[in-house]
Structure formats: structure tokens, C-alpha cells
Amino acid sequence: MTPDSYDSSERFTLDDRLPVDHLERALREDVQRGLAERPRWLPPKWFYDARGSELFEEITRLPEYYPTRAEQEILVRRAPEIADLSRAASLAELGSGSSRKTRLLLDALTERGTLLTYAPQDVSPSALREAGEALCLDYPSLHVRATVADFEQEIVLPDTPGPRLLAFLGSTIGNLDRDERAGFYARLRRRMSGDDQLLLGADLVKDPQVLVRAYDDSRGVTAAFNRNVLAVLNRELGADFDPDAFAHRAVWDAQHERIEMHLVAEAEQNVKIPALDLRLDFAAGESVRTEISCKFRRESLEEELGRAGFTVREWWTDGPGRFALLLVVPSR
The missing domain is CATH 3.40.50.150 (Vaccinia Virus protein VP39)
Incomplete structure (x- = not known):
């Protein structure tokens, strides 16, 4: 043949x-470690559930x-x-x-x-x-x-x-x-x-202006992509984040020559993540870094x-x- x-x-x-439980275990470990630290952070791999992947495909077509x-x-x-x-x-x-x-x-x-x-x-x-x-x-x-x-x-x-x-x-x-x-x-x-x-x-x-625009588009698609990670935590860990209570921010870190994406609490708020027995207190203006993109x-x-x-x-x-x-x- x-x-x-x-x-x-x-x-x-x-x-x-x-x-079988790799992704579930990795998500729990990343959230437990990253959100308990100051400043708070999450790895960008958790953007990519089905909705996140759709949004990223849309991002790749943005001017x-x-x-x-x-x-x-x-x-x-x-x-x-x-x-x-x-x-x-x-x-x-x-x-x-x-x-x-x-x-x-x-x-x-x-x-x-x-x-x-x-x-x-x-x-x-x-x-x-x-x-x-x-x-x-x-x-x-x-x-x-x-x-x-x-x-x-x-x-x-x-x-x-x-x-x-x-x-x-x-x-x-x-x-x-x-x-x-x-x-x-x-x-x-x-x-x-x-x-x-x-x-x-x-x-x-x-x-830097070109870089920031690439991660903060005028249509708000990247903002929706960024906030989607909170929807992932709500669904997978039973968290009670209100994604609309967080603003998307993309900033250029000149010292490390990288773009950072953040989710910034727009008001003081408390979030519970029952699966981790975790309670998070956010001050107004406090952020979670959700991605670095080194250049x-x-x-x-x-x-x-x-x-x-x-x-x-x-x-x-x-x-x-x-x-x-x-x-x-x-x-x-």
C-alpha cells in the first residue's frame, strides 16, 4: 500500500x-499562588477556553x-x-x-x-x-x-x-x-x-504607542478577552468575580521591554473562590497582571x-x- x-x-x-486532572490541578495551583501574592498575577494560558479562543481569533484580525x-x-x-x-x-x-x-x-x-x-x-x-x-x-x-x-x-x-x-x-x-x-x-x-x-x-x-494599541484595541475586543479569564475562574472554581467591575489596562514596561495586561478593580470589592477556600479583598485601583508579552x-x-x-x-x-x-x- x-x-x-x-x-x-x-x-x-x-x-x-x-x-486526567492536569488542567484542573494546574489552574488551582496557579490561582492559589498568583492571586495570593502582591502584586497579583495569573498566567495567560487561562485565557484560552472556547470563548477566549474565539476572541483571540477576532483579535488577530483587528487592524x-x-x-x-x-x-x-x-x-x-x-x-x-x-x-x-x-x-x-x-x-x-x-x-x-x-x-x-x-x-x-x-x-x-x-x-x-x-x-x-x-x-x-x-x-x-x-x-x-x-x-x-x-x-x-x-x-x-x-x-x-x-x-x-x-x-x-x-x-x-x-x-x-x-x-x-x-x-x-x-x-x-x-x-x-x-x-x-x-x-x-x-x-x-x-x-x-x-x-x-x-x-x-x-x-x-x-x-510603545504601537504596542499599547495592539493590546488595547478601539473596539474593546482585547478587553473582553482579558476579562474572560474571570469568567473561566467563575465557571471552573465557583468564584464570584464580576468581570464588568474590572477595567482592562495595557501598559508598556520600559525597564523590562514588555507589554503587560492588567485587570484593575474599579472599586473596593470582595471575591470568594469556594473551590480553594479563598477570599480576596481588592482595593479600588488594585490590579491583577494577566499577561506579559516581552519584546x-x-x-x-x-x-x-x-x-x-x-x-x-x-x-x-x-x-x-x-x-x-x-x-x-x-x-x-
């Missing part, structure tokens, strides 16, 4: 490595939100070159979601004739299954080896023929602070072999990667120089 004649069900596998379009522009222009340089037989992706942008890489690698396997990793089994089954239909010779795992704890690369290309797109790396990035690079370096390569998306430092400069990012044992092989940007894609290899 030729690869083209395989039934798509034979070419798609889903390996779920997370315990103020440039990163998705800028990265797409680079991929449209550079995907054939990436395919030629990587010669990847396996394409892995962290935080793959719908795998929409990845199709540009799949097309280029398929055209070059090297690609055998696509290995997406995400915490959502439903997103992996939906995307994987669609890809099997659209790419008749492709094998999809999906893994349900949390890249903040485990990086899974396919045990398939190399060279392997690992994609980490969308400047998700910017959601990690400097210490978290160092831990991520260390885990990644241990998993990569000498002929593997990393394709890394990184949003670049630019006019990068070429010299400092290359130095950071160098300290972690990587060498930047190629650096591409969109036309206005707003966003970068890096092709990175383990240092010899």
Missing part, C-alpha cells in the same frame, strides 16, 4: 501525556494587532527558503492550536519532497484532533503524530527520521520572563540533536540564545521590521 492510499485514520495518532499578519508575511516569503535550509523530514510544533500558519511550512516542505511527519503539541486534545484530521485529508501522504502535553513542563519531539524542524511561532516565547525562557531553552536543548533546527517567532521592540532586540536575543547553547542561523523580518522569524541550531 502506498502512503497516498492510507486511510487518514491510519495516519493520525494522538498521544495524551497529561493526567491594531499586527503580530499575526507580520509573521504570516514572513512565512509567505520565506517558507520555501526555510524548507531548503532545514530539509526537514519531521515538523514539530509547540502550542500548535489550529495549525493554520503551519500550513505554509507544510506546503513548502511537501513541495521540496522531504516531509514525512507533522508532530503538533498542545494541551487541547480537541484542537489537536480537529486540526490533525483536517491535515490528513489535505495532505494525503502526511503522518500526523499529535501529543497532548504542556510545553512548560515537557517538550515532546517525534521519534521519527530527521532532520527535525521545531516551530515555536506567534512570539509565545514572549509570554515567558527571562528566567522562564532560560528553563525553556534548557529543556529544548536537551531534546534537540545536532541536525535539528528551531524556527522561533519573536515580536520586536518598537514604538526583543536582535543583539540581546541572539546573546540569550547563545548562552543557552544555540546559534542563530538566519534572521528574517517583515517589511516594516516589526516581527522576526529566527532559524536556530544547537551550537557545535
Whole structure:
């Protein structure tokens, strides 16, 4: 039987490595730790329930939100070159979601004739299954080896023929602070072999007004996206947050060169989270930081990667120089 004649069900596998209660336990731990500290914080991964994912897709189409379009522009222009340089037989992706942008890489690698396997990793089994089954239909010779795992704890690369290309797109790396990035690079370096390569998306430092507008759009979609995390806590933990009692705020932290998103209590209020036996008292004006999005400069990012044992092989940007894609290899 030729690869083209395989039934798509034979070419798609889903390996779920997370315990059944992983997300519930992780949410409880993050909320207990982050909301009990001063200043309060939550990790941005809890934005993405079904409603949050819909809102983020809407954000990517807003005129103020440039990163998705800028990265797409680079991929449209550079995907054939990436395919030629990587010669990847396996394409892995962290935080793959719908795998929409990845199709540009799949097309280029398929055209070059090297690609055998696509290995997406995400915490959502439903997103992996939906995307994987669609890809099997659209790419008749492709094998999809999906893994349900949390890249903040485990990086899974396919045990398939190399060279392997690992994609980490969308400047998700910017959601990690400097210490978290160092831990991520260390885990990644241990998993990569000498002929593997990393394709890394990184949003670049630019006019702070442009950055703030990208995270505080005129239509209020990002504000709704930000407040949605409180709806997640209400539903999953029985909390009694009033999302409308919190204002959305996006600020530029010049010292750390990052955008921060906050939810700011508009009046003094008390919140109960029964699942955690937790009571929170908010003063008027007190905030919860819900996201950091670090922005990068070429010299400092290359130095950071160098300290972690990587060498930047190629650096591409969109036309206005707003966003970068890096092709990175383990240092010899």
C-alpha cells in the first residue's frame, strides 16, 4: 500500500501525556499562588477556553494587532527558503492550536519532497484532533503524530527520521520572563540533536504607542478577552468575580521591554473562590497582571540564545521590521 492510499485514520495518532486532572490541578495551583501574592498575577494560558479562543481569533484580525499578519508575511516569503535550509523530514510544533500558519511550512516542505511527519503539541486534545484530521485529508501522504502535553513542563519531539524542524511561532516565547525562557531553552536543548533546527517567532521592540494599541484595541475586543479569564475562574472554581467591575489596562514596561495586561478593580470589592477556600479583598485601583508579552532586540536575543547553547542561523523580518522569524541550531 502506498502512503497516498492510507486511510487518514491510519495516519493520525494522538498521544495524551497529561493526567486526567492536569488542567484542573494546574489552574488551582496557579490561582492559589498568583492571586495570593502582591502584586497579583495569573498566567495567560487561562485565557484560552472556547470563548477566549474565539476572541483571540477576532483579535488577530483587528487592524491594531499586527503580530499575526507580520509573521504570516514572513512565512509567505520565506517558507520555501526555510524548507531548503532545514530539509526537514519531521515538523514539530509547540502550542500548535489550529495549525493554520503551519500550513505554509507544510506546503513548502511537501513541495521540496522531504516531509514525512507533522508532530503538533498542545494541551487541547480537541484542537489537536480537529486540526490533525483536517491535515490528513489535505495532505494525503502526511503522518500526523499529535501529543497532548504542556510545553512548560515537557517538550515532546517525534521519534521519527530527521532532520527535525521545531516551530515555536506567534512570539509565545514572549509570554515567558527571562528566567522562564532560560528553563525553556534548557529543556529544548536537551531534546534537540545536532541536525535539528528551531524556527522561533519573536515580536520586536518598537514604538510603545504601537504596542499599547495592539493590546488595547478601539473596539474593546482585547478587553473582553482579558476579562474572560474571570469568567473561566467563575465557571471552573465557583468564584464570584464580576468581570464588568474590572477595567482592562495595557501598559508598556520600559525597564523590562514588555507589554503587560492588567485587570484593575474599579472599586473596593470582595471575591470568594469556594473551590480553594479563598477570599480576596481588592482595593479600588488594585490590579491583577494577566499577561506579559516581552519584546526583543536582535543583539540581546541572539546573546540569550547563545548562552543557552544555540546559534542563530538566519534572521528574517517583515517589511516594516516589526516581527522576526529566527532559524536556530544547537551550537557545535
